[in-house]
Amino acid sequence: MRHVLTLALLVFIMSVPGCMRGPIMWQRLTLNQPIVEEQVDFIKKGETPLSEVAKELGAPDEILNLKNRLVARYHFIDTRYLRVDFGWGLRFVIPYYSPDLVLGGGGAATNVFEVACDSQFVVQEISFAFHQNSSRFKLWPYGD
């Protein structure tokens, strides 16, 4: 009888995850692989054309027009999110009412590598913008 009950419980638990969200969820989303400074050592300001940069690093994700120059931007996004539902277990105690008591949080980080070119598409400036630290799993949504 004990085995039958165990099996019944297992079958029940097995059928549950497919139709409802679990109590804890770690999620992450990334867009592209980051470029590091060593990878851009080949770029010489005033000499390297944008097409050569693209051959080495891949085509940029965006090209912007700024007056008489052009800015090519490479984006890398890293997003982390953690969610814990403390009310999840109550559905087994109160069948028809299962309140969500959720704490959770996360952050999205966008790193950008920018290549500024002149009107002949020759690189004039390069720069990195790092915001990597803003991508974190955060359980506690309060405070600073």
Add this chain to the structure above:
Amino acid sequence: MKCVRPLLLILAVAILTAGCAFVRGTYGEEVKPLDLSSIKKGTTTRAEVASLLGAPDRIVEVNGHEIFHYYHFDMKSGLIIIFSRTNIMSEDVFVFLDGKGIVEDIVVGKKKPSPDMQFWPFGD
């Protein structure tokens, strides 16, 4: 008793894999290298670019130059029980046209690797 243990093991594996999802999606047409090789700097016209690669996803104007922007996204997402990770890789092509609508330059990178199918959200 002998048949219950394997059954429990099978059920345990089934439970562990019950909350699984592996998904793949793409956005936009992938530009084929063969089509790109047909575009010649200084001779190919705007209309020919459009017939080879299709209408651009975006057009940018820079100093009298038109830039045709084509993009393609490849996404792979893995979910196992409580862990989920989605990786997206973008592939872009830019075709620069001069004031007369003739191809001046093509900015295309080497083929990026396909995104990894992962579910573990920690680490790099």
